[in-house]
Amino acid sequence: MSTKNKKVMVIGGGIAGLTAAWELSRFNIDVELIEKTPFLGGYAIRYCCKATDECRQCGACTVEAMLKNVVNEPKIRVHLATDVEKINNSGRLSVDLKKSSYKPDSATEGVIRGYSKNNSPLHVIVDKEKCEENPDAVPEGAVELDTMGFSGKLDVDAVILASGFKPFDAEQKGTYGYEKFPNVVTGMDLELIIRENATVVRPSDGKTAQKIAFIQCVGSRDESLGNLWCSQVCCPYALRMAERIKHKNADAEITVFYMDIQNVGKDYAGFYEKCKTEFRFVRNIPVDVFPMENDSLSMRYMNEEDGLCINEEFDLLVLSVGIMPGPDNSNLSDLFDVVLNEDGFFAGIDKLNSTSTLKDGIFLAGTVAGPKDIAASMAHAGQAASEVIKHLGVS
Amino acid sequence: MTDMKNTDMEEINIATDVLVLGGGLTGIKAASEIAGSGYKVILVEKDAELGSQKGPESLIGLEEEYKGLQDLDDKIKADSNVEILTQTSLVSTAGVTGDFIARLSKGEEVIEHNVGAIVVATDFSVGALNEKYGLSLTDNVLTQSRMDELLASEADKEKLANKTVAFLVGLGQEGNPLVLERVLRSVLALQEIDGCNVYIYAGELKVASNGLERMYKDSREKGAVFFKLTEKPEIVENGKTISFFDPVARRDIEISPDLIVVEEEMSANHLNEELAEILRIDVGPLGFLQKDNVHFFPIRSNREGIFVAGSTREISGLPSAWTDVENIAVEVRNLLGDGKKSVAKNKAIVDEAKCVICLTCYRCCPHGAIYWGDKKAIISPVACQGCGICASECPMDAIQIGGFDDGAMSEEVKNGVVSGNGTPRIIAFCCQNSGFEAGEMADVFKLQLPDGLRMIKVPCAGKIDIDYILNAFVAGADGVMVMACHPGNCKSENGNTYAQWRVNDAYRMLEEVGLEKDRLCFVGTASNMGSGFSSIVVDMEKRINELGLSPLK
Numbered sequence: 011m012s013t014k015n016k017k018v019m020v021i022g023g024g025i026a027g028l029t030a031a032w033e034l035s036r037f038n039i040d041v042e043l044i045e046k047t048p049f050l051g052g053y054a055i056r057y058c059c060k061a062t063d064e065c066r067q068c069g070a071c072t073v074e075a076m077l078k079n080v081v082n083e084p085k086i087r088v089h090l091a092t093d094v095e096k097i098n099n100s101g102r103l104s105v106d107l108k109k110s111s112y113k114p115d116s117a118t119e120g121v122i123r124g125y126s127k128n129n130s131p132l133h134v135i136v137d138k139e140k141c142e143e144n145p146d147a148v149p150e151g152a153v154e155l156d157t158m159g160f161s162g163k164l165d166v167d168a169v170i171l172a173s174g175f176k177p178f179d180a181e182q183k184g185t186y187g188y189e190k191f192p193n194v195v196t197g198m199d200l201e202l203i204i205r206e207n208a209t210v211v212r213p214s215d216g217k218t219a220q221k222i223a224f225i226q227c228v229g230s231r232d233e234s235l236g237n238l239w240c241s242q243v244c245c246p247y248a249l250r251m252a253e254r255i256k257h258k259n260a261d262a263e264i265t266v267f268y269m270d271i272q273n274v275g276k277d278y279a280g281f282y283e284k285c286k287t288e289f290r291f292v293r294n295i296p297v298d299v300f301p302m303e304n305d306s307l308s309m310r311y312m313n314e315e316d317g318l319c320i321n322e323e324f325d326l327l328v329l330s331v332g333i334m335p336g337p338d339n340s341n342l343s344d345l346f347d348v349v350l351n352e353d354g355f356f357a358g359i360d361k362l363n364s365t366s367t368l369k370d371g372i373f374l375a376g377t378v379a380g381p382k383d384i385a386a387s388m389a390h391a392g393q394a395a396s397e398v399i400k401h402l403g404v405s
Numbered sequence: 406m407t408d409m410k411n412t413d414m415e416e417i418n419i420a421t422d423v424l425v426l427g428g429g430l431t432g433i434k435a436a437s438e439i440a441g442s443g444y445k446v447i448l449v450e451k452d453a454e455l456g457s458q459k460g461p462e463s464l465i466g467l468e469e470e471y472k473g474l475q476d477l478d479d480k481i482k483a484d485s486n487v488e489i490l491t492q493t494s495l496v497s498t499a500g501v502t503g504d505f506i507a508r509l510s511k512g513e514e515v516i517e518h519n520v521g522a523i524v525v526a527t528d529f530s531v532g533a534l535n536e537k538y539g540l541s542l543t544d545n546v547l548t549q550s551r552m553d554e555l556l557a558s559e560a561d562k563e564k565l566a567n568k569t570v571a572f573l574v575g576l577g578q579e580g581n582p583l584v585l586e587r588v589l590r591s592v593l594a595l596q597e598i599d600g601c602n603v604y605i606y607a608g609e610l611k612v613a614s615n616g617l618e619r620m621y622k623d624s625r626e627k628g629a630v631f632f633k634l635t636e637k638p639e640i641v642e643n644g645k646t647i648s649f650f651d652p653v654a655r656r657d658i659e660i661s662p663d664l665i666v667v668e669e670e671m672s673a674n675h676l677n678e679e680l681a682e683i684l685r686i687d688v689g690p691l692g693f694l695q696k697d698n699v700h701f702f703p704i705r706s707n708r709e710g711i712f713v714a715g716s717t718r719e720i721s722g723l724p725s726a727w728t729d730v731e732n733i734a735v736e737v738r739n740l741l742g743d744g745k746k747s748v749a750k751n752k753a754i755v756d757e758a759k760c761v762i763c764l765t766c767y768r769c770c771p772h773g774a775i776y777w778g779d780k781k782a783i784i785s786p787v788a789c790q791g792c793g794i795c796a797s798e799c800p801m802d803a804i805q806i807g808g809f810d811d812g813a814m815s816e817e818v819k820n821g822v823v824s825g826n827g828t829p830r831i832i833a834f835c836c837q838n839s840g841f842e843a844g845e846m847a848d849v850f851k852l853q854l855p856d857g858l859r860m861i862k863v864p865c866a867g868k869i870d871i872d873y874i875l876n877a878f879v880a881g882a883d884g885v886m887v888m889a890c891h892p893g894n895c896k897s898e899n900g901n902t903y904a905q906w907r908v909n910d911a912y913r914m915l916e917e918v919g920l921e922k923d924r925l926c927f928v929g930t931a932s933n934m935g936s937g938f939s940s941i942v943v944d945m946e947k948r949i950n951e952l953g954l955s956p957l958k
Contacts, residue, residue: 036739059931065894069699074842074932127842127849127935206936231618238622242613270633272613276697276719277690279579293635314635317652352619361724362470380615389703389728396731399738400441 016402019044019105019166021094021342024052025384026376026391027172028076033395035085037404042164043080046110046338048091048134048155049124051077052174054384056125058204060250062257067275068250069384076388077128091158097345102165103371109159120144121152125205134158168371168398171346171356172391173338175377178229178237178331186225186329187299193219193307194299196228196331197247210255212326214305218259219326223309224248225295226268230332230381239353241332242381245272248330249285256288264289265324267296267311299327333381346372355380365394373398413807414747419503419787420521421744422447423737426495426680428455430474431715431726432526433481438734439524440486444741447518448481449509450491451676455481470723490516495683498523501774501785502710503746521741522710523684524733525694526726527674529716535667537577538640545664546644549587552666556594567600571647571662575608576637578670582614583722588668589620596627603629604660606638606647614722632658671720685773686711687898693719700896704732707898708773709788710740748786751807753795757781759803766795766804771898792897793868797907809864815876821859822881822958829883829949830857833942834873836866838896839930840888844942846935853939855946857883866890867900871907874925875914881958884924884949886942891929901929923948924955 016039020031023045031041055077057070080086093110097103114122120140121133133152135141141148177198180188188194192214195203203210212219226248230241252264266289274281296311306323313320335354343350348367351357356379358364365374375394376387421444425436428450436448456478481487493511500506505523509516533548540546555561574580574588588605595601610633612618625631632638638649648659673692681688686706689696695706695718704712712733715726760781767775767782774788775795784795796804805811822830835841844860863869866889877885887908889901908927915922928941
């Protein structure tokens, strides 16, 4: 198979970018993998295993496996903390890269750590002054963020945009009190809580949460925000996490507030039936959350049977935040001259060619083109790789 | 890249023709993609015509794209790399990937093909659900398919003017986004017709597909009324009136529709089970040909070289079927290459002197990688995934897995039984896909781990022979752990189940020799469970500390 000198740039090191890079490398194609943050893996690498006694098919473990593939593949050159500056479109695509302006969301420490053992470097120094105050706390092998990033020009034959999504910012729904009340967390926060503690504890006091509420569709299917899409992942992650919580703590009382429960797994009807025996489902999305004593939370919702309002207290409230267009979409859309759809995700040519764009040589993979779960992102990335291989005439 | 491993490699020739089963749109697309990458394709369809199974359901929402599909039949017929066999079905298969023998019957004739890979592309079946609503199909009570037909004909469409149409969806089944998409598409089409009033009685709206929420909103803005119910409405006299109690308005709402459209269910093709038996692949939930196992997603079956596309594996519209097909095209190229394949010589070696051809290995191999010759079982180096289930199950101990032979494993166990200052010596047999990764993660993240813990990597928990467990105790281990993938997550499907059985057997034996059961445990783990791994092994050490060190050493 002649693939000499063919080179593809993949922008974004989340699960779609990793998968696309890996699939291309299997065809002897050189890959330049560009990641804005100092770590590969994107959001998906942060998710916890949701197995109970048995696997729940969340797919989080497949992200670890794919990351391992990529970091061990010499045909993939990884550029961390790097961003796209501009592109010059003449024959081959020439892309100017620059060090990214990445700043961690909340750097309380001088050093941040990747979420996977396969991250290299594993520790990145984001605040030198803090580290100098306490040099013993700096792990061996930590790399300064300032020294990372690639500036320069790379010539490639095709580009795959795989820059992913942004979780909905729950603070936009102010009445839920996210970031105000300690025991209001997002689904993303809960993933990390389970991952780090191997159990579900309340952020306020570290105690096991007994009475837990999930609110679905936070940021998704929301006309007031203009977000007219279902994020497709929130019902699956919420119900899988709820199952996991119940499995570890049979006394936990879990309520799910929802509009319409979306299907989870291949035997979705059976799974939903099982969930109905374990959790209470309330077809109503509460609007207001009030703080109570002991950092508990009170919510008001309508009872479907009699139409009356109920106030109820919970230990922990989980906001099932959805998938929003990536923060860089409009910038990347300008740079690569690829249009966004009305929701702000990248638009493929049509439904059957959702990884190809109207711009020659530019392809899409994963949630950059709309909400997807891990498995669907990987499949989409495989499709993108297939299209790139055809485009390059690799035979 | 180093060439070090090449000394253990050999090159073998494999067949590069590909068999595609199913001549619907998915099958045609698969044939076209695979032929496009230079392989000869045999496309098999049981009916007389290609594309004949393409119901309107798979084309929902694809009006524009469908224009490009109309010539797909013709294109495939003109492709010299594709041999089309209609009115043909698969009778039997033999062999393994790279060398399958497929026997096909076309009328009286039986045709044999040697193929390297097989793609299964069956379409889903559509069934009426009127009985679930207590309705009989009449001129006024229609299936969704019938409504699709009416809307496709200009003459029929005119007759729908000034009609009140009620849809029933999501109350006779759990449903899925494709079912809802069909409903919303006809609702939107009806709203273009003069004087048409549309009511939708819906259970849960399955909007988890791109564009559906927008269609839902558009149809409401155009005047469609959605009643979201938790149970079926009351339907009188085969649909003369439909009523339900509205908890918000606190009153009954009754409508007398001119037409009722009842949702349809989409189910697995009735041929799937028979095909699964012929191909020796698994039947998953609801009769689709893929287990709910993330390592098979999107397009793998349990057997290397047999791929499942679109509605063969789950309810799929054409967009996701297309995604599947492109993934299959990539996998086929990776698998078949140019027909010369470099394989590890020692992946799995059968000792002819010990093998009695009892076929235990043939039966237990989850990958269908084993067949037999005159003198011994033969393990295909292309199909074998190296899990080692066969090696552990073989009653004659005739099989060794490269890199994990019994001698090396027992040496590792002996060396692994080391004590850190009198702390318990714990041997943890760890699947390389889950427990071992989780353990490394715990180590790299500097989480708490017992001093006396030693992890021993195995290719799959199914490789953990009961002898390994017992020998670890004999060698002086105070505790033995088997860390497998969670049930349903094993890359070799049931390696973890085998491991669990062996642990259960070992419990009985420990009891007989008077060793406490708590010294042995089986746990489900995943590669990203660093903190979980740490807490599991720390708990194990605590339990052993309570028991004291092993009396065997």
